[in-house]
Amino acid sequence: MPTVGLFIPCYVDQLFPQVGLATVDLLEQAGYGVEYPADQTCCGQPMANTGCTEQARPLAERFLAIFSGYDYVVAPSGSCVAMVRCHYDEYLAGQPGFEELKKKTFELCEFLVDVADTSRVDHRFPYRVGLHQSCHGLRELRLASSSELVAPAFGKAQRLLQMVDGLELVTLARPDECCGFGGTFAVAEEAVSCMMGNDRIHDHLTAGAEVLTANDMSCLMHMAGLIRRQGKPLRVMHIAEILAGHSK
Amino acid sequence: MSRNEILKSIRAQRVPTAELPSLDRTWLRFADPLAQFESQLAGVGGRAVRVRSTDEIAPILNARPEFANANGIVSHVAGVAANCDLATIADPHELESVDWAIMPAEFGVAENGAAWVTDERIRHRAIYFIVQHLALVLPADQIVHNMHEAYARLSVGSSSLGVFISGPSKTADIEQSLVIGAHGPRSLTVFLVEPA
Amino acid sequence: MNHAPLAAAFVADAPRAKWHDETLWFVRAKRDKAAQSVPEWEELRECAAQIKAHTVSRLADYLEQFEREATRRGAVVHWARNAAEHNEIVLKLLSDRGVKRLVKSKSMLTEECHLNPFLERHGIEVVDTDLGERIVQLAGESPSHIVLPAIHKKKEDVGQIFHEHLGTTAGATDPNYLTEAARQHLREKFVQAEAGLTGVNFAIAETGGFVVCTNEGNADLGVSLPTLHIASMGIEKLVPRAQDLGVFLRLLARSATGQPITTYSSHFHGPRPGGELHIVLVDNGRSDILASDEFRRSLNCIRCGACMNTCPVYRRSGGHSYQTSVPGPIGSILAPSRNPKMFYSLPQACSLCGSCSDVCPVKIDLHHQLLTWRRELAHQGLLSRSKRLGMQAMSFVFRRPALYRLAGRVARWLTPLLPRFMIYNGLNAWGKQRELPDFPAKSFGEQYAERRRHESQRNS
Numbered sequence: 001m002p003t004v005g006l007f008i009p010c011y012v013d014q015l016f017p018q019v020g021l022a023t024v025d026l027l028e029q030a031g032y033g034v035e036y037p038a039d040q041t042c043c044g045q046p047m048a049n050t051g052c053t054e055q056a057r058p059l060a061e062r063f064l065a066i067f068s069g070y071d072y073v074v075a076p077s078g079s080c081v082a083m084v085r086c087h088y089d090e091y092l093a094g095q096p097g098f099e100e101l102k103k104k105t106f107e108l109c110e111f112l113v114d115v116a117d118t119s120r121v122d123h124r125f126p127y128r129v130g131l132h133q134s135c136h137g138l139r140e141l142r143l144a145s146s147s148e149l150v151a152p153a154f155g156k157a158q159r160l161l162q163m164v165d166g167l168e169l170v171t172l173a174r175p176d177e178c179c180g181f182g183g184t185f186a187v188a189e190e191a192v193s194c195m196m197g198n199d200r201i202h203d204h205l206t207a208g209a210e211v212l213t214a215n216d217m218s219c220l221m222h223m224a225g226l227i228r229r230q231g232k233p234l235r236v237m238h239i240a241e242i243l244a245g246h247s248k
Numbered sequence: 249m250s251r252n253e254i255l256k257s258i259r260a261q262r263v264p265t266a267e268l269p270s271l272d273r274t275w276l277r278f279a280d281p282l283a284q285f286e287s288q289l290a291g292v293g294g295r296a297v298r299v300r301s302t303d304e305i306a307p308i309l310n311a312r313p314e315f316a317n318a319n320g321i322v323s324h325v326a327g328v329a330a331n332c333d334l335a336t337i338a339d340p341h342e343l344e345s346v347d348w349a350i351m352p353a354e355f356g357v358a359e360n361g362a363a364w365v366t367d368e369r370i371r372h373r374a375i376y377f378i379v380q381h382l383a384l385v386l387p388a389d390q391i392v393h394n395m396h397e398a399y400a401r402l403s404v405g406s407s408s409l410g411v412f413i414s415g416p417s418k419t420a421d422i423e424q425s426l427v428i429g430a431h432g433p434r435s436l437t438v439f440l441v442e443p444a
Numbered sequence: 445m446n447h448a449p450l451a452a453a454f455v456a457d458a459p460r461a462k463w464h465d466e467t468l469w470f471v472r473a474k475r476d477k478a479a480q481s482v483p484e485w486e487e488l489r490e491c492a493a494q495i496k497a498h499t500v501s502r503l504a505d506y507l508e509q510f511e512r513e514a515t516r517r518g519a520v521v522h523w524a525r526n527a528a529e530h531n532e533i534v535l536k537l538l539s540d541r542g543v544k545r546l547v548k549s550k551s552m553l554t555e556e557c558h559l560n561p562f563l564e565r566h567g568i569e570v571v572d573t574d575l576g577e578r579i580v581q582l583a584g585e586s587p588s589h590i591v592l593p594a595i596h597k598k599k600e601d602v603g604q605i606f607h608e609h610l611g612t613t614a615g616a617t618d619p620n621y622l623t624e625a626a627r628q629h630l631r632e633k634f635v636q637a638e639a640g641l642t643g644v645n646f647a648i649a650e651t652g653g654f655v656v657c658t659n660e661g662n663a664d665l666g667v668s669l670p671t672l673h674i675a676s677m678g679i680e681k682l683v684p685r686a687q688d689l690g691v692f693l694r695l696l697a698r699s700a701t702g703q704p705i706t707t708y709s710s711h712f713h714g715p716r717p718g719g720e721l722h723i724v725l726v727d728n729g730r731s732d733i734l735a736s737d738e739f740r741r742s743l744n745c746i747r748c749g750a751c752m753n754t755c756p757v758y759r760r761s762g763g764h765s766y767q768t769s770v771p772g773p774i775g776s777i778l779a780p781s782r783n784p785k786m787f788y789s790l791p792q793a794c795s796l797c798g799s800c801s802d803v804c805p806v807k808i809d810l811h812h813q814l815l816t817w818r819r820e821l822a823h824q825g826l827l828s829r830s831k832r833l834g835m836q837a838m839s840f841v842f843r844r845p846a847l848y849r850l851a852g853r854v855a856r857w858l859t860p861l862l863p864r865f866m867i868y869n870g871l872n873a874w875g876k877q878r879e880l881p882d883f884p885a886k887s888f889g890e891q892y893a894e895r896r897r898h899e900s901q902r903n904s
Contacts, residue, residue: 225878
């Protein structure tokens with residue numbers, strides 16, 4: 001049985017443990033052995049995206065050491081996987097095991113579709129769901145077709161959600177606009193960040209969504225913060241929770 | 249000298265070599281390029297009119313009040329009467345009072361409704377831009393499918409000015425509201441002369 | 445000044461910010477429709493990027509070829525290392541001929557060089573003839589967008605400006621009426637002008653000519669009446685062959701406004717009979733960018749403005765918040781290379797969503813270059829102290845898993861106990877409009893370990 005090294009982003013570990021647990025269930029249901037290396041912390045993206053590359057470098061090196069031994073590395077986050085696959089070259093190019101690491105590291109939905117070849121989801125979720133396309137998953141990992149490109153439409157998260165009995169995906173006016181989280185951007189450009197988030201929420205509500213989901217908890221944390229403050233009628237759940245049937 | 253310094257500065261940079269791609273490929277084509285030209289032209293605010301010969305142009309224009317009441321008319325198309333001859337005008341500023349120009353175009357482009365005109369044998373290039381209304385006349389069988397075919401057939405640089413004109417002058421600079429007639433012609437009519 | 449407070453001020457006028465966002469999104473939607481109508485769109489983008497990569501790899505040769513061919517056709521080619529030299533060349537051309545009135549069509553290069561105030565200081569009347577540029581010129585402002593210069597103005601604003609300067613009816617807001625008033629006003633300026641200046645969209649090495657694209661016909665009118673035509677171009681505007689224009693003209697207007705092509709795509713080769721044509725080639729920092737593997741591709745830019753229309757930050761912060769002649773994603777790449785200290789905040793005015801890179805018709809990897817700029821600026825010591833120290837502290841903790849786990853436990857235990865005012869206050873930008881999530885009692889790591897313990901107890 002191939003073993004998946006579970007890569008749980010630091011803020012998911014600390015703030016959203018339920019997303020990690022749903023991920024374990026999904027991978028085990030798909031027939032994979034799952035191991036969570038307890039010494040993992042953060043992939044280094046916050047430092048890298050701020051320009052502090054020397055602060056990010058040791059974290060990239062730790063990551064390679066921790067995850068080298070697994071058959072696959074899977075994370076419930078497009079953004080953190082994009083850090084490994086698209087931005088680690090600067091730190092790890094040429095190091096033993098790095099090219100393999102890039103090839104075997106997957107975002108959860110991508111892994112379920114492309115590697116595990118998932119064809120059915122056994123849980124019922126009778127709600128109208130708005131899928132937020134997190135940008136790094138979309139435009140770095142290409143987990144779905146982006147609206148700017150002239151190419152056939154596809155979407156790995158959509159495909160999985162469509163397998164869920166009773167679930168209805170709503171159609172958004174702006175299918176893949178950024179929510180405005182953007183890491184430190186959320187704080188440094190607070191005004192624009194919150195306006196972006198509110199605009200996304202408005203789009204989902206207008207489209208009739210009862211539940212807002214995404215494959216990145218960071219986008220959802222930002223939008224959930226706005227939703228809660230304003231008391232908007234929109235539940236927020238990570239896609240792993242819906243697919244694993246952990247929804248209450 | 250700035251010239252040599254700029255060139256020296258560029259040559260001092262290490263830039264990786266890159267191949268110039270061949271553009272000899274299969275590009276977008278249309279089942280009916282003439283119909284595509286007409287619909288594109290309509291989409292950009294122009295008007296296409298099919299005629300069987302240039303003799304039909306004058307009566308069609310005469311039926312339009314803005315032509316019938318026009319002051320100055322310049323025509324380089326046989327059969328359309330003019331009252332102003334570009335060859336006798338020394339200063340293009342005098343063209344300000346010309347309301348209409350009827351000029352030949354060489355060919356049209358189906359993908360964008362543009363027609364190619366030049367200032368070859370045209371004394372004042374301003375004529376295309378200064379008049380209130382412009383009519384272009386071109387053979388209906390001279391419609392290429394796309395811009396690649398357009399450049400393959402025209403000779404860039406054979407005249408001091410060559411222009412793709414696609415529709416009348418327009419602007420959307422006030423709140424993105426489209427307004428026809430910014431500085432140049434308020435209307436563009438393209439007469440497509442079908443082969444006999 | 446930092447981008448963020450200017451952006452916050454723009455957002456504070458909520459209805460206007462919403463209108464600005466929606467107006468530009470409408471342009472982006474038109475662009476999508478136009479792009480989707482071309483099945484080979486992605487192939488065109490790739491060709492364009494390859495042509496540009498090739499051109500800059502042999503830029504000096506192509507510039508010499510261009511100069512040779514242009515000269516052969518009777519144009520005079522000038523070279524300017526920087527903005528000051530460009531402005532001096534233009535001024536000399538004008539003053540040698542006694543020109544007092546100049547009409548200009550849109551040229552972002554002359555904005556970059558601040559040509560207008562320079563010429564005005566020397567007693568020359570400069571009239572921007574693009575309607576949008578004329579609006580901002582009369583308002584005493586700079587363009588807020590490279591294709592839609594007055595996109596930040598509502599029709600009420602334009603009505604007021606035209607009422608003051610052109611004598612239109614007070615309170616008039618009809619775009620047709622206002623455009624007609626501008627037409628009459630600018631006709632007068634066109635007729636009076638003694639010289640016309642245009643920018644250059646594309647220059648052709650093979651033929652020594654260049655192409656200017658407008659919808660209004662203002663460039664053509666401006667250079668068809670007076671005898672002197674000056675064209676200002678950045679040295680990156682070259683393409684090798686005339687046939688390359690087929691690629692770029694198919695991409696430009698569709699990307700910019702969603703039109704299949706601009707109304708006028710004018711190819712100039714040499715002066716018209718009895719006229720003069722002067723072409724000013726401007727470097728102004730471009731040759732420095734050439735050497736950088738990271739930033740070289742920014743020279744591909746054809747100034748279509750698509751990255752601005754798609755940028756969720758630009759749409760909600762307005763072009764003036766960038767304080768540079770070219771705003772938005774591409775401007776945030778170009779500006780720091782000219783002045784890192786002044787423009788250090790621009791690469792941070794970006795959520796790294798990557799939409800600009802996907803929309804760019806010449807495949808500039810805009811969001812990656814913005815990320816690279818963040819690194820460069822941090823290495824130059826231009827990152828704010830708080831961010832730098834914060835990142836050092838985070839990295840310190842993340843390198844020590846035991847410390848990380850402890851810090852997480854403390855934070856999850858402590859934060860829910862704190863009184864609300866200690867979390868939601870002016871110092872916490874997160875909490876100004878957003879709640880924090882509920883803090884769980886146990887981290888995933890702890891719950892996972894418990895789960896595995898239970899499983900092994902069950903199995904033993």
